[in-house]
Amino acid sequence: MKPSDIYTVSITYDWRLYRQDIAGSMAHVKMLGKQSIISKDDVDAICVGLSKIENEIENGTFPWRNDLEDIHMNIEGRLHTLIGPVAGKLHTARSRNDQIALDIRMYTKDMVLKVIEKITLTQKALVTQAQSHSDVILPGYTHLQRAQPVVLAHHLLAYFEMFQRDISRFEECYNSADVMPLGSGALAGVPYDIDRDHVANELGFNQISSNSMDAVSDRDFLIQYHAAAAICMMHISRLSEELVLWSSQEFGFVAMAPEFRTGSSIMPQKQNPDFAEIARGKTGRVYGYLMSILTTLKGLPLTYNRDLQEDKEVFFDTVDSLFATIDVTTLMIDSLKFNSTKMTEAANFGNMLATDLADYLVSKGLPFREAHHIIGKISNYANDKKKEVHNLTLKEYRQFSDLFEQDVSEISLESSVRARNVIGGTSPKRVKKALLTAKTILESRYGY
Numbered sequence: 032m033k034p035s036d037i038y039t040v041s042i043t044y045d046w047r048l049y050r051q052d053i054a055g056s057m058a059h060v061k062m063l064g065k066q067s068i069i070s071k072d073d074v075d076a077i078c079v080g081l082s083k084i085e086n087e088i089e090n091g092t093f094p095w096r097n098d099l100e101d102i103h104m105n106i107e108g109r110l111h112t113l114i115g116p117v118a119g120k121l122h123t124a125r126s127r128n129d130q131i132a133l134d135i136r137m138y139t140k141d142m143v144l145k146v147i148e149k150i151t152l153t154q155k156a157l158v159t160q161a162q163s164h165s166d167v168i169l170p171g172y173t174h175l176q177r178a179q180p181v182v183l184a185h186h187l188l189a190y191f192e193m194f195q196r197d198i199s200r201f202e203e204c205y206n207s208a209d210v211m212p213l214g215s216g217a218l219a220g221v222p223y224d225i226d227r228d229h230v231a232n233e234l235g236f237n238q239i240s241s242n243s244m245d246a247v248s249d250r251d252f253l254i255q256y257h258a259a260a261a262i263c264m265m266h267i268s269r270l271s272e273e274l275v276l277w278s279s280q281e282f283g284f285v286a287m288a289p290e291f292r293t294g295s296s297i298m299p300q301k302q303n304p305d306f307a308e309i310a311r312g313k314t315g316r317v318y319g320y321l322m323s324i325l326t327t328l329k330g331l332p333l334t335y336n337r338d339l340q341e342d343k344e345v346f347f348d349t350v351d352s353l354f355a356t357i358d359v360t361t362l363m364i365d366s367l368k369f370n371s372t373k374m375t376e377a378a379n380f381g382n383m384l385a386t387d388l389a390d391y392l393v394s395k396g397l398p399f400r401e402a403h404h405i406i407g408k409i410s411n412y413a414n415d416k417k418k419e420v421h422n423l424t425l426k427e428y429r430q431f432s433d434l435f436e437q438d439v440s441e442i443s444l445e446s447s448v449r450a451r452n453v454i455g456g457t458s459p460k461r462v463k464k465a466l467l468t469a470k471t472i473l474e475s476r477y478g479y
């Protein structure tokens with residue numbers, strides 16, 4: 032083929048829509064039969080031919096032809112070869128414009144269901160790890176400075192929440208895609224007595240589109256998928272970043288299984304967290320695709336324009352990058368070995384109980400601001416003495432306020448987390464409840 036012939040070809044990638052294309056054609060043709068627009072014999076012949084084509088594609092024997100440009104023409108062309116001119120009746124009351132709108136909506140819905148299944152497995156891995164670490168205390172950080180002690184399960188469940196929001200975004204995308212466009216024709220609707228609801232029912236759509244011009248040009252649901260994917264990748268990237276940090280010698284909080292690390296070709300001592308890094312890196316690509324689809328759509332006049340063909344490669348690569356990354360992340364989480372000793376050791380340094388000391392003074396009647404001021408002074412004193420604020424003697428505390436009493440020695444990492452017993456707080460009691468809730472959510476979703 033000449034370069035000018037190849038330019039418009041999309042079969043090299045849109046073959047991925049074959050299942051949706053065939054299912055859509057079958058539903059369409061059966062409806063044409065039901066409405067007596069074509070004969071029952073023709074319907075049967077077309078359906079037999081389409082099933083055969085599906086088998087050929089699945090067995091790898093389908094003769095793909097670039098000169099037939101896209102998935103629709105490849106399938107229709109093959110149908111002609113298999114069943115003769117009756118194949119031409121399939122495209123009655125249909126245009127490639129509403130056909131592709133249908134295929135891509137069906138594919139999007141499938142990809143939403145798949146991604147939710149995958150994210151659920153990641154959440155399950157997080158919950159399993161959280162469950163076995165519900166009492167491990169580590170520093171919680173703000174500004175990447177040690178701030179207040181938290182339990183590891185609480186930290187891990189923060190990601191569970193992010194993934195919950197991802198799932199609801201994908202569900203919204205599903206609802207947007209769940210609108211059946213066939214019957215819109217090229218742009219204005221078709222001049223046949225078709226039954227659109229019947230097709231929608233057959234194909235499992237919840238609604239039919241209400242404006243043919245919008246229906247053939249709408250790709251909002253795809254943008255929603257890209258946006259949800261970009262946000263989900265961002266969450267995975269943040270988790271990856273923490274794993275990279277935590278597995279460094281500086282932190283030493285976690286070790287990944289050897290299959291998720293790679294040695295250096297020059298420095299024999301090194302074990303690099305490549306999988307987490309690649310997950311973090313692929314996020315950039317998925318962000319790019321969101322910008323790509325938005326830009327493709329931005330200048331299009333109604334209705335269908337061929338620019339829309341550009342929606343597919345980016346979508347497929349988004350799906351591939353996202354799925355591969357989620358799968359690897361789940362396995363990586365499963366493989367994590369947390370070093371509780373290191374974590375608790377780190378929590379014991381950095382004056383992380385300073386807020387608890389201030390709260391102690393508040394419990395003795397001091398306004399919080401004054402308490403904060405006094406603990407600030409104690410903290411400077413402790414730094415000078417190379418001690419931790421929670422390891423001073425009662426005598427030392429009393430140099431700053433005579434509200435301090437013997438019970439100040441009861442302040443510890445454990446008492447600190449225990450005290451944060453609000454809904455959403457890090458107290459082990461609350462976290463155990465949060466774990467139960469998380470498990471109930473997972474169980475209700477596909478019985479995980």
Ligand code: ARG
Pocket residue numbers: 041045101127128131335337339340341
């Ligand atoms: N391959 C096209 C696409 O992906 C299918 C629709 C073609 N329609 C047309 N009028 N050329 O959008």
